[in-house]
Amino acid sequence: MSWLITTINCLKQTKNLTPQKTTIRFRYHAEKIARGPLIRRHGYEDHIQQSGLMPRVKGAKKLPMPTYRPKDAWCEKRALFGQNDYIDILGNEKLHPTRILYNVPSWLRGVSGNEFQVAIKKRYALGQTKYPLARPTKWNELNKRIRYLYRFMNRKTPTGYSKQ
Template structure:
């Protein structure tokens, strides 16, 4: 009886073959992608020493810094001009390298930009540099709105 069952199974039953799509391949069967083709690594990754065999590292020639350059020698010369000087000159007048709209201003960014806009409005800046002028006005309007929304103004009477 066993042989009858096995022969019937052999003749009638056929194993089903699942066709695998090429999209879902096994990892080992996937084609390798060449990445960074033609790229040469410029960082040394060959071991502990940062140089190849037979090549010495270039050592720069020692040049001591000049301590008496004008910038270093005159650093801080006007720090105590109001205390030690005759008192005729204001310390703000000694800030030679700062732009004129920043000189002597004590305030936030909004106040400095307002002063800058006021000083440059009568010059040719709005027509010569319209993009810079537009950015200045845009920043001013942003800061104006921010100050009006976020600044506390005191207690309301209610």
């Protein structure tokens, strides 16, 4: 019988210890809207005007507009631009258009090939000059690039004879 009394007493105690539910819902969003817009960067003063064509510092003078100076159409660079474009059509057959490219390095004149072929021409042209001694790092990088491209072309380029 004592066990019955103890269980009843335990049930009474647990009934008093059950948490009570209170449904309180705070309306944070409504209160936030009622306070008005959120004030950010309070006390910050923007020194650049955002109106007009360009933003300017308040109180400063505008930069002077540069005076218009037309370009000289008859300066040597503009007057002779494209003079040798039709040398192969209008000129004689002895002069090839690639021979007129004065501002291009010799190993790049009239080149028509891939990177590997251009690099080999560059190594051949610069090998007899002081380039390997003057720029040893660049010379070494050029040789490394040629070795890499050689291996790449031999391994990755299809030959046309494979059955794949």
